[in-house]
Amino acid sequence: xxxxxxxxxxxxxxxxxxxxxxxxxxxxxxxxxxxxxxxxxxxxxxxxxxxxxxxxxxxxxxxxxxxxxxxxxxxxxxxxxxxxxxxxxxxxxxxxxxxxxxxxxxxxxxxxxxxxxxxxxxxxxxxxxxxxxxxxxxxxxxxxxxxxxxxxxxxxxxxxxxxxxxxxxxxxxxxxxxxxxxxxxxxxxxxxxxxxxxxxxxxxxxxxxxxxxxxxxxxxxxxxxxxxxxxxxxxxxxxxxxxxxxxxxxxxxxxxxxxxxxxxxxxxxxxxxxxxxxxxxxxxxxxxxxxxxxxxxxxxxxxxxxxxxxxxxxxxxxxxxxxxxxxxxxxxxxxxxxxxxxxxxxxxxxxxxxxxxxxxxxx
Ligand code: HEC
Ligand code: HEC
Ligand code: HEC
Ligand code: HEC
Ligand code: HEC
Ligand code: HEC
Numbered sequence: 024x025x026x027x028x029x030x031x032x033x034x035x036x037x038x039x040x041x042x043x044x045x046x047x048x049x050x051x052x053x054x055x056x057x058x059x060x061x062x063x064x065x066x067x068x069x070x071x072x073x074x075x076x077x078x079x080x081x082x083x084x085x086x087x088x089x090x091x092x093x094x095x096x097x098x099x100x101x102x103x104x105x106x107x108x109x110x111x112x113x114x115x116x117x118x119x120x121x122x123x124x125x126x127x128x129x130x131x132x133x134x135x136x137x138x139x140x141x142x143x144x145x146x147x148x149x150x151x152x153x154x155x156x157x158x159x160x161x162x163x164x165x166x167x168x169x170x171x172x173x174x175x176x177x178x179x180x181x182x183x184x185x186x187x188x189x190x191x192x193x194x195x196x197x198x199x200x201x202x203x204x205x206x207x208x209x210x211x212x213x214x215x216x217x218x219x220x221x222x223x224x225x226x227x228x229x230x231x232x233x234x235x236x237x238x239x240x241x242x243x244x245x246x247x248x249x250x251x252x253x254x255x256x257x258x259x260x261x262x263x264x265x266x267x268x269x270x271x272x273x274x275x276x277x278x279x280x281x282x283x284x285x286x287x288x289x290x291x292x293x294x295x296x297x298x299x300x301x302x303x304x305x306x307x308x309x310x311x312x313x314x315x316x317x318x319x320x321x322x323x324x325x326x327x328x329x330x331x332x333x334x335x336x337x338x339x340x341x342x343x344x345x346x347x348x349x350x351x352x353x354x355x356x357x358x359x360x361x362x363x364x365x366x367x368x369x370x371x372x373x374x375x376x377x378x379x380x381x382x383x384x385x386x
Pocket of ligand 4 (some may be wrong): 091197198215247294299
C-alpha cells in the first residue's frame with residue numbers, strides 16, 4: 024500500500040487528506056445501528072418541508088429532484104391504477120390476535136404515499152401501529168394493480184385476506200418525514216439537514232449555523248448516509264451463518280480502507296448528496312471509474328471496478344447491491360457455499376474482523 028499512498032501524495036492530495044483526517048474525526052470502525060430520528064444542534068426546530076426550502080434554494084431543490092432519493096417515496100396519485108377500489112377490507116398484521124376485518128374508505132384515511140413504487144403506506148384508524156403497508160402495487164404495462172401487501176387467511180374462511188403489514192420499521196428509511204411529522208413524507212432536505220424552522224425564521228444575515236451545514240459529520244455516533252445505508256453483514260436466522268446480505272446497498276463498507284484509513288471523505292468521495300449524474304445515479308461523475316482514477320491514477324478500469332465492487336446476484340430477496348469493502352472482503356475468499364442463495368462468510372480472518380467490529384454478531 025506504500026505505493027498507493029505515494030501516488031496519492033504525489034497527486035497533490037496531501038493537504039486535503041490531512042485536513043479530512045484531522046477535521047472530521049468521524050472515521051468509523053463499526054457501522055452504527057440505524058437511527059433516522061437523531062439530529063443535533065436544532066433541538067427546538069420543527070420540520071417545514073421541501074417546498075419551503077425551494078423558495079430560497081431553488082437550484083438545489085431542482086438538482087435534488089434528479090436523484091432517486093427524491094422519487095423513492097411518491098404520492099399514490101403519481102401511479103395510474105387499473106383497478107381503483109374505493110374501499111378495502113383489511114386485517115391488522117401487527118395485532119394478529121385481532122381477526123376482525125376493518126372496512127377502510129380510501130378517501131377518508133391518511134395515505135402518505137408509495138415507497139419504492141411498491142408499497143402504499145397509510146394510517147388505519149383503530150389499528151395498533153401508526154404506519155402500515157396497506158397494499159402493494161403490481162406493475163402491469165404502464166398501469167398498476169392494487170394488491171394485498173400480505174395475503175393471509177386471517178379469518179380462516181378458506182379465502183386469502185388482505186393483511187396490512189407493519190410499515191413503522193420501514194418508514195425510518197423509506198418515509199422518514201412521517202415519524203418526523205414533516206410536510207414532506209419521503210426523503211427530503213430535512214431528512215439529512217434536520218428540521219429547518221429555526222433556519223427559515225432567522226434573518227438572512229444570521230442564517231449561518233441555524234441548520235446542520237455538513238450533516239455527515241454533525242451526528243456524534245452516526246453518519247448521515249449510514250443511518251439508512253447500513254453496511255453490516257447479518258446472521259441468517261435459520262442456519263446461524265454470518266451472511267453478506269443486506270438490502271441497503273453498501274455491503275461491508277465499514278471494513279474498507281476507504282473508511283478506516285481516514286484518508287477519504289467517506290461516501291462523499293464518490294457520491295454527492297444533492298445531484299444525480301447523467302445516468303440518474305447519485306454519483307459525482309458520469310463515469311464512476313474517473314472518480315477512482317483521480318486517486319488511483321489510471322489503475323482502475325470498468326472491469327476492475329466490477330470485480331472489486333462485486334454484486335450479490337444470488338441474494339434470496341433479490342436485492343442486488345455492490346460490495347463496498349473495496350477489497351477487504353473479496354468474494355473468492357469468503358468461503359461461500361455456491362449451492363445456497365445466501366453468501367456465507369466463513370473465512371476466519373474476515374469473521375475475526377466482523378466480530379471485533381460487531382460484537383453482537385459474535386454471540
Ligand atoms: C428565506 C430564505 C431561506 C429559506 C426558506 C431556507 N434557506 Fe437555507 N440558507 C439561506 C441563506 C441566505 C443561507 C446562507 C447563509 C450564509 O451563508 O450566511 C442558507 C444556508 C443554508 C445552509 C448552510 C448553513 C450554514 O451554516 O452554512 C443549509 C444546509 C441550508 N441553508 C438548508 C436549508 C434547508 C434544508 C431549508 C428548508 C428547510 C432552507 N435552507 C430554507 C436562505 C434560506
Ligand atoms: C435501515 C434503513 C432501511 C429500512 C429499515 C428498510 N429499508 Fe428498504 N431500502 C433501504 C435502502 C437504503 C434501499 C436502497 C438500496 C439500494 O439502492 O441499493 C432500500 C430498498 C428497498 C426496496 C427496493 C430494492 C430491493 O432490493 O428490493 C424495497 C422494496 C424495500 N427497500 C422495502 C423495504 C421494506 C418493506 C421495509 C420494512 C419492512 C424496508 N425496506 C426497511 C433502506 C431501508
Ligand atoms: C442525502 C442527504 C442530503 C439531502 C437529502 C440534502 N442534503 Fe444538503 N448536504 C448534505 C451534505 C452531506 C452536505 C455537506 C456537503 C459536503 O460536506 O460536501 C450538504 C450541504 C448542503 C449545503 C451547504 C453546502 C452547499 O453545498 O451549498 C446546503 C445549502 C444544502 N446542503 C442544502 C440542501 C437542500 C436545500 C436540500 C434539499 C433540496 C438538501 N440540502 C438535501 C446532505 C444532504
Ligand atoms: C432517510 C434515509 C436515507 C438517507 C439519510 C440516505 N439515503 Fe441513499 N437511499 C435511500 C433510499 C430509500 C434509496 C433507494 C432509492 C431508490 O432506489 O428509489 C437510496 C438510494 C441511494 C443510492 C442509489 C440510488 C442511485 O442514485 O443510484 C445512492 C448512491 C445513495 N442512496 C447514496 C446516499 C448517500 C451518499 C447518502 C448520504 C449523503 C444517503 N444516500 C443518505 C435512503 C437514504
Ligand atoms: C470509492 C467510491 C465509493 C465510495 C466511497 C462509496 N461508494 Fe457507493 N457506489 C460506488 C459506485 C462506483 C457504485 C456503482 C454506481 C453505478 O453502478 O453507477 C456505488 C453504488 C452505491 C449504491 C447503489 C446500490 C449498489 O450497491 O449498487 C448505494 C446505495 C451506495 N453506493 C451508497 C454508498 C454509501 C452510503 C456510501 C458510504 C457509506 C458509499 N456508497 C461509498 C462508489 C462508492
Ligand atoms: C480520494 C481518493 C480515493 C478515491 C477517489 C478512491 N480511492 Fe480507493 N483508496 C484510497 C485510499 C486512501 C486507500 C487506502 C490506502 C491505504 O490505507 O493503504 C484506498 C484503497 C483502495 C483499495 C484497497 C487496496 C488494498 O490493497 O487494500 C481498493 C481496492 C480501492 N481503493 C479501490 C477504489 C475504487 C474501485 C475506487 C473508485 C470506485 C476508489 N478506490 C476511489 C483513495 C481513494
